[in-house]
Amino acid sequence: MDPTFLIIMLLIGLGAGILGSLFGIGGGLFIVPALTLIGELFIDGGISAKQAAAISLVSIIATSVGSTVFYLDHKVSNIRLGLLLEISTVIGAVAGAVLSGYLEDWLVMTIFIVVIIASATRMMLNRKKDIQDDEGGEFTYHDIKTGKDTRYSLKNKPLGFVTCSAAGIISSLSGVGGGLIKVPIMNMMMGVPMKAATATSSYMIGITAFSGAIIYFLGGQVLLDVAAFTTIGTFIGAVIGSRISRIFDGSSMKRYFSILLFIIAGLMILRVGGVL
Amino acid sequence: MSAERNTSLTLKYSLVIGMAVVIAGLVVYLMDMGDEILWTGLLFVIISPLIGVAVTTVSLWIEKDYKWMYVALVLIAISVVGILVKYL
Numbered sequence: 001m002d003p004t005f006l007i008i009m010l011l012i013g014l015g016a017g018i019l020g021s022l023f024g025i026g027g028g029l030f031i032v033p034a035l036t037l038i039g040e041l042f043i044d045g046g047i048s049a050k051q052a053a054a055i056s057l058v059s060i061i062a063t064s065v066g067s068t069v070f071y072l073d074h075k076v077s078n079i080r081l082g083l084l085l086e087i088s089t090v091i092g093a094v095a096g097a098v099l100s101g102y103l104e105d106w107l108v109m110t111i112f113i114v115v116i117i118a119s120a121t122r123m124m125l126n127r128k129k130d131i132q133d134d135e136g137g138e139f140t141y142h143d144i145k146t147g148k149d150t151r152y153s154l155k156n157k158p159l160g161f162v163t164c165s166a167a168g169i170i171s172s173l174s175g176v177g178g179g180l181i182k183v184p185i186m187n188m189m190m191g192v193p194m195k196a197a198t199a200t201s202s203y204m205i206g207i208t209a210f211s212g213a214i215i216y217f218l219g220g221q222v223l224l225d226v227a228a229f230t231t232i233g234t235f236i237g238a239v240i241g242s243r244i245s246r247i248f249d250g251s252s253m254k255r256y257f258s259i260l261l262f263i264i265a266g267l268m269i270l271r272v273g274g275v276l
Numbered sequence: 277m278s279a280e281r282n283t284s285l286t287l288k289y290s291l292v293i294g295m296a297v298v299i300a301g302l303v304v305y306l307m308d309m310g311d312e313i314l315w316t317g318l319l320f321v322i323i324s325p326l327i328g329v330a331v332t333t334v335s336l337w338i339e340k341d342y343k344w345m346y347v348a349l350v351l352i353a354i355s356v357v358g359i360l361v362k363y364l
Contacts, residue, residue: 065291072284206325
């Protein structure tokens with residue numbers, strides 16, 4: 001393998017890891033096109049979509065685990081909520097795999113784009129208000145920036161559960177991680193503070209990625225050297241990104257997350273249009 | 277220790293060991309001496325979330341937090357079914 005390509009993938013992994021750990025997303029949306037587009041320049045026959053997805057899933061696990069360690073040590077992640085919502089995500093992902101033969105790709109992508117633009121708009125409009133301290137709250141999260149503990153209770157649990165299943169379906173059909181949808185669901189629908197929502201999503205994406213990655217890996221579809229360099233990059237990125245998160249408060253995190261959603265919606269439109 | 281602390285420690289050690297084996301495996305691989313170590317390191321990285329959920333489940337059982345322990349068990353069961361559905 002060309003060393004230049006491996007170094008490029010390490011650097012792209014680094015960027016994806018920083019963004020992924022900051023915002024609770026996997027970063028596959030950046031890694032998969034990079035692998036397929038840049039891979040064509042360095043490898044005869046390029047890297048197939050399946051191989052790119054396989055490498056992306058392995059690197060997402062490094063992002064997830066790398067950032068979750070920091071967020072758990074600082075009492076930001078809510079692993080109980082993560083376990084609960086992960087059940088609905090896995091159910092959705094399996095349903096998505098079954099439905100994939102019946103739905104057109106363009107329809108799925110259109111639904112996905114509409115959902116993330118709607119989420120981004122709502123978050124942008126409500127960006128100044130994050131979840132306030134609830135004295136009788138079941139859970140507590142520690143804000144690293146302010147040093148304060150915020151108690152909160154989960155709202156609309158059944159609706160959140162069902163909506164996360166829908167996120168799992170869309171994620172499974174579109175091949176894009178569910179963190180983009182689950183963070184707004186946790187924050188706007190279930191009353192989880194923004195930073196706790198992104199940290200919990202970081203924890204969840206690793207579990208989601210595991211079930212796909214292990215199948216690709218045991219099936220021999222992971223290019224070991226490319227996966228290793230990309231994974232080292234995302235791991236370092238996750239360590240950096242989770243530490244950068246301490247400089248943001250909940251409302252600025254909401255603003256940046258909504259901007260990220262708009263950018264990703266733009267990238268998705270380019271993908272649907274065949275540009276990416 | 278709490279479920280959070282146990283999970284954090286488990287994830288930390290599994291990832292650090294996994295990444296160390298990946299780096300060692302890369303060196304060996306780039307010297308054309310086989311890819312077995314690299315394969316093992318990546319496998320370790322891939323299974324670390326599962327190890328984390330398993331440790332969380334046991335920790336919740338020790339804490340007698342049965343409601344969330346059952347949630348974790350359901351997740352493990354559904355993940356196994358999901359993998360089987362995808363694999364088959």
